Ligand SMILES: Nc1ncnc2c1ncn2[C@@H]1O[C@H](COP(=O)(O)OP(=O)(O)OP(=O)(O)O)[C@@H](O)[C@H]1O
């Protein structure tokens with residue numbers, strides 16, 4: 493294994509696995525596998541990039557640090573030369589969040605400073621300029637992410653947000669230096685290390701900026717960021733002859749299907765609206781889940797009755813609905829109840845023969861995939877930017893699409909089912 497990734501959620505893990513498997517068009521990518529939690533065994537010998545999917549985005553810093561350090565230990569044991577800590581391209585965290593503590597703990601363990609922190613993912617409209625994160629033409633805190641049910645992003649200045657979470661001061665490398673190329677970036681990071689800055693926010697506006705950063709950090713043991721930060725990394729190994737450039741495989745499975753959406757993000761709500769005009773759809777009322785009127789049995793019955801017609805069950809609500817429900821029951825209580833509902837539903841669906849499963853939302857995907865106990869997932873073709881086909885190993889394998897809340901085109905759900913079938 494050459495590159496090892498510690499990802500703080502399941503959809504984010506498949507996002508960066510997709511980037512590593514794809515690589516650059518001229519060179520290709522790395523043979524990439526996604527692990528669901530810390531693997532119990534060693535990786536297969538032909539794996540070039542291994543992505544450990546944790547469910548650590550919204551947990552306390554200490555627990556996230558412990559889990560990430562255990563991930564680091566396993567990845568180093570597999571021979572990784574470079575470690576990436578993958579967090580959300582919208583930097584999802586609170587001022588007491590764990591991106592800073594995990595980044596610093598990994599840096600301490602590897603004995604490095606001047607470590608890149610760059611959430612940019614231009615393909616999905618996330619760019620960093622003057623240390624501020626944008627979602628398309630909006631500052632992060634005006635993009636809708638200020639209403640996120642778990643990690644409300646109320647400040648677009650990533651340097652300031654990260655500084656709330658770190659012990660050491662946070663550095664910044666501006667776009668002028670990034671555009672000056674790999675040598676200038678490497679020198680700026682070395683300077684930051686000399687200033688005892690552990691994490692350094694880098695501006696990046698397009699893929700070329702990320703490719704330059706990738707070149708600059710070819711020999712850095714640690715990098716942190718969104719999936720965009722990985723765009724240029726496979727090439728560093730391929731040009732040195734350490735990998736062949738045969739990344740994503742053609743994969744797919746036929747069989748019964750279902751779609752589950754727990755994400756309340758803007759893109760998911762648009763996809764739900766698009767889908768419900770064309771296919772059978774069940775709206776899960778949170779009130780009914782909380783008082784036991786809606787259970788996994790109901791959701792499974794609806795999805796199985798509509799098999800073959802791209803059925804969707806969703807809990808996704810508008811920011812106003814989310815606020816009302818949270819005031820009534822509490823954020824954690826709702827997250828727990830919905831996680832349980834989606835987890836049970838997924839387990840029953842797969843037991844009933846469902847082989848293609850599309851899930852929207854990072855927390856929701858984490859709950860579903862943990863419940864299914866699938867082991868390693870091989871990365872297949874890209875469905876939309878940041879979302880690949882994933883296929884589990886074993887006799888009763890399942891094809892999955894784990895969609896980050898804000899990813900995907902309006903027709904994502906039906907398109908994903910087609911791609912999961914290899915069409
Ligand atoms: N109608 C609702 N009202 C309140 N909370 C909800 C509702 N539906 C879902 N939720 C909660 O909202 C959260 C959605 O998080 P999830 O990570 O699945 O989606 P996301 O944040 O859009 O995706 P990503 O993390 O990939 O950006 C979950 O904790 C879920 O329990």
Ligand SMILES: O=C(O)[C@@H](O)C(=O)CO
Nearest residue numbers: 504507580581718854896
């Ligand atoms: O980086 C992103 O935006 C996604 O991979 C993600 O982590 C959202 O859950």
